[in-house]
Amino acid sequence: MLTGQRRIEDQFVYGISRPTGGHRAVNFRLNAPYVQMYGIVKRFPGVMACDHVDFDVRRGELHALLGENGAGKSTLMRILYGLYQPEEGRILRDGAEVTIHSPTDAIRQGIGMIHQHFMLVDTLTVTENVALGLKSSREPLLDLDRVEAGIRELSEAYGLQIDPRAPVWTLSVGERQRVEIMKALYRGAAMLILDEPTAVLTPQEVDELFVTLGYMKENGYSLVLISHKLQEVLAISDRITVLRAGRLVGTVPTEDMTRQALARMMVGRDVMLERTREEDLDAGEVRLRLEDVKALDVTGQPALRGVSLSVQAGEILGIAGISGNGQRELAEVIAGLRPISGGNVEIDGIPITDWSTARRTEGGLAYIPEERMHDGVVRDFAVSENLVLQEHTSDKFSNGIFLAFDYIARYSRQMIQDFYIKTPDIRTMTRNLSGGNIQRLILARELSRRPKVLVAAQPTRGIDIGAIEYIYQQLLEQRDKGMATLLISEDLDELLALCDRIAVIYEGLIMDVLDRDSTSAQELGLLMAGVHSEKQGAQLEEQGAQPDIQ
Amino acid sequence: MFDELFTITTLIGILHSCVRLATPYLLASLGETFGQRSGVLNLGVDGIMLMGAFFAFYVVFEGHNLWVGVLAAIAVGILMGLLKAFVSVTMQSLQGISGIGLYLFGLGLSSLLFKTLIGSVEGVSGFRQLPIPLLADIPGIGHILFNHNILVYLAYLMVPVSWFVINRTTLGLKIRAVGHNPEAADTLGVSVNGVRYTTMMIGGALAAVAGASLSIGLQNVFQENMTNGLGFIAVALVYFGSWRTAGVLGGSLLFSLVNALQLWVQALAIPVPSEIAVMMPYIMTIVVLAFTARQIQKPAALARSYERGE
Amino acid sequence: GGSEEDGEAAGAEGGAFRVAIVMPSSTTDIAWSQSMFDSLVAVQTEMGGEDAMKIAFSEGMFRVTDASAAIRDYAAEGFDLVIAHGAQYGNSVFEVANDFTDTSFAWGTSSDTGADRGIENVFAYGAVANEGGYVNGVVAAMLSENDVIGVIGPVAGDAKLYIDGFVRGVTDVKPDAQVNVSYTGSFSDTTLAAEAAHVHIQAGADVLTGSAQQVVGAIGVANENGVAWLGTQSDQISLGPDVVVTNQIYNWANVVTDMIAKIEAGELGGTAYKLTFDNDGLRLEFNENIEIDDEVKEAARAAIEDIKSGVVDPVLLEEDDDNDD
């Protein structure tokens, strides 16, 4: 590993705000604090995002930062990275006070950050993204070959597999994250802040990431990890800091903690972490059926290559799979957002292939999209306006032409109450809500109309445990009332906890559909990687497509 | 009756006209391309062109060298670009509308200065036709491409130069990044506003030279509002070209080709109603784009001002 | 406006005669608007300067609503003569003239004084541009060696008189000569007009003419290529000192002077004026700085005499108006 590090040093001739002085990761004194933050205060209109928070990271340490949505984790780290200016407080690096006014300052202090929402220019290549903002050795001309060589070396040293020439928009989420890490490493960061890096990764990718983080720790890097997943925090971190509503709850060594204890620290009450489902209901009639459905992705490549599935009333069918294997297209095909190039979709036995999205909604379909900020809500609409996004033309909310304001207002208040949406008012702009609350809003909108079928894509991604608890509870309640749910998730624990059956999707085909009680994470993991059980494989070879599983 | 159109001489004439006519569009659209690639929409190109046209003319009219005229245009173009940048970037105003403001300001001020400093329409002797030795003697092509004034050559030279700057320099990388994801650029220490100021100055300079190409290159006069909305067409051509220098070149040439064609059709007394002929360039531009429109990602941050998330 | 008093009695009191003019383009458009503005200034000088005659102008009134407001405003302010220098202002003039019967108005291009509708305070004026067109055509035919002549018009149907007269003039001299007419589709597209000049030259034309303010671009091109240019409306020699051979100039001075005389005598309108060679409203000026064959000058003079004496009638169609503004 150290050889890797040496070579990195050599190639910083590309210019850059190269960290100077004795703080190189190579010369670390273990356990010495690298960065310390004292009494940090930051207010946003109406919120105290950080309220006199203290925080420190040592060399060679992985320090986890926990808290509910909106607790102030990202804000605290954005302050450290120079994106926000604190109103009060001091920041020390290696014991000396520093001022960080901008990301440039932070980079100069050896701080790198992997943002919750990736900061990549997706029309550019990996190399161009890394080179961006660096001084070229051939200024004013670019010297991408040199950067590319550097990237290859670093990839090798830290096990970060990426193709430097690939345009970022062609990359998977996991690969994008590696580009982000690469950007920081290339800039000679000695400390790396990772804001919810695992929320978007598959289990395999999470493992790979943790291996990389392990290497880095060994090499004396200071790491800050923000996460909502207590399991992984307990597994990988050295210390844990918990924030609640902008205040520091405490910093504790990881070995002293359990999940229950952590959850209590975060939420301030006991959280039910394991949700044991009621005994299985009798399978009702088939609500949603897909027969040999084929569809293309945005680039025109086949994304679904003959998917057949059916979901019964009172059942949650999970779709497991590594992202990019057709899950997005599957959801969109059912929701009527993507034309199918073959096959059939039915609700309650009626073919809905030609139905518009709106008609499907009327027909009893509900959809929780994966990209909730982007696809789920209009951020500059008021909360009440978003609550009727699908149904504003229905008899309830309008007379066909005019919106029924009073009713919409009453309805919205009811929803806010029923679904515990934290918002000052129904007229508040949705953009001012936290991620967890926006998800509650979407849930309220979709579930309140008592759909027959729900398609939920990654409904808990990036959501704090308190909110997750609530979402699980809602999904199960609706299931018990007879709703058929298709739950697309990359979180196997979630699938195993909620689903009756789990289908595994791989390269646009359903590998197998397994009963929850008779499967395991290992088996699912193998299927997700495209490894067939023998009998299934043989069958597939023969038919070239996948048999109806019902 | 169209036979006349397809004689070699006429075809050469049409292409020659097309190449020359494209000059101001090309310069102005390339300038606009820089701005849009960095995320700034500048609808005020026409105003900058007028200012450039006036200052270039005035300097030459006062007896200075033609190149001093070009420099004067560049200087005033940069100033206008700075003004646009200040309003759109620093003051984060609605870009479409501030462009209209800039247009009105440039239109008014250039006419006002013309009235006060010159007072009547006058001619100057501008850049002369400069056949490029040897090349100009190639039959056909030589006349079409290498028998123009130097500003025409400059405009075409700016195509590869612009491509190179955008795709092969660190500045170009920053421009592309800032136009697509300013936040990402910002987190890497790229000054979003700095880059946008730069592209506004480049765009202003090119637009002003486009104006100068009219007043001291192609027409050798200055008249109030002499661009007659040419700058707006130039902005439209950037969309036609999908923000690519080659696309912008294609758009400028197409628009000019149809214009050249319709002028020739009329001049040769080919019985096509002139009422229809004069609409053709505009109709054809739309039609061609409608049939060829490839879904190229526009700079995602186009027309959005950037402010760090506070 | 309507609320104000209806202007003082025209020219009654001893002060300066006050003329206001509203024009669609600029006083320096080197075409329609400038021709009238220059004539007004000439009359003013003639009459003894500012003390004798005051000129107020509104330029750039391409929007008729604005022009209408200006016309009304001038009338309300008591101007003696308000000139609406654009055919499109007709409606506005009559409307205001109805409200300000003591003020005199003039409107051109037109031959309609509204007399048939009982309006008595409007003069009309126009130019018989085909006369000058004819003479320019004769000159063009004489000058052309290739027998190809280019005409750059603004919008088809506009400047029709001038162009028709021009074509007639050319063909009277050289029946086989080719006159290529092209339109730019705009009054002010100098860029396209310049390119049109290039096109004509490449198509073999060695004499060019054209109309509207856009021609400045074309004259620049003619100048660079050493191709003869025949001007119309205003003095364009400064633009092409080496190539502008003749200029048909609209000289409104006599018309304005006559109107002023009529107004001072209490006659506020009713006359429709026409600029012709005969009444010295049209003038053909030769560029003094370049050498022109006497033969050409002679032919031009002869053509003018023929027009004056009625031997030649350059009017081709039953039309007697033009409106190349």
Place this chain on the structure above:
Amino acid sequence: MNTRLYLAKLIDVLLPVLAMLIALVVGVLLLLLLGTDPFEAYSALIRGALGNVSGITQTLTKATPLLLVGLGICIAFRGGVINIGGEGQIVVGALAATAFGVGFSSLPALILLPMTLVSGAVAGLIWGGIPGLLKARLGVNEILTTVMMNQIALRLMNFLLRGPMLDPEHVAAGTSIPQSAALPESIWLPRLVPRTLFHSGAILAVLLALAVYFLLWRTTIGYRIRAVGLNPNASKYAGIPVSKYVTLSLALSGMLCGLAGAVEVLGVHHRMLEGLSGGYGFSGIVAALFGKLHPLGAIPASALFGALLVGADKMQRAVQVPSALAIALQGLVVLFVVSSDLYVRRRSRRRVGDDGSDEPLVAEGETREESVVEPEESKEE
């Protein structure tokens, strides 16, 4: 809302006016360049626009088309599209209204008048709908199409007014002024103040402003237009046919511009002629901005901008400065007013926490989601 909030909002409203004044102060430099007494010039400006009945009616007459166009611009902006084709839409609207009014002049006024207005509106709707369709179906950028279609409309007008629509009376009388025959007097919009141009189209415009407000904020159509404008993705996911609403917002925008043309014909000129618009398409955009892209805001805003235009003309007459000065001043005013918007937005953001009811007014770019109206996007490079 408490008084403090009212005060704060009042300041927001006054800021643009303040910016306008600052622009005029800067304009003093231009006046000095011309050797004109700035005080005299500006007092003429104010007197000309507001000083007497004549000025006020001129201002309101001018504000009428500005308001109509501004309303169209509001709809387009809210729908996430930029309409700079107002000019062309006005022209075709006026042409169509004239053609109908003249062509069917024998119809009773009660039918003819509304039908004439409708034909103008429909022509504008088509002229705006074409760029809308091209954008929605083929992904052709609307800035390009609207710019081009302005030019096409002008050339169409040039042709029609010199050929098919030329006033037959003029043809007969031998005069060829490029204007159409007059509309029957029975359908002229009544003048509100005698001996001025101020006509009842102004009332129509104000009513339409209310209608557009209701359309955008009270109806399902408006709700959808705004949703599509702010986030086409989420709209698509919610089952709103995005491309239909993109087309619709440009078409409605064009419709109002076309109506502006028809109203100018019926109220002011009573016939179609050259120079009917001459820039209202652009000035309307500015008026819409002054009104914060809100239909009700557009009412005072177009009056204000109308006053500026009228006053500037008066200034030209009074102190005899070139018309270019007025244009340059307008440019300055626009630049200063758009800039002042930053402070309004900053102030409103600071207020978010206080009242929690930030007005649903969004500036372009700041908050709009990436537009993915295009049918199937594929990225390149």
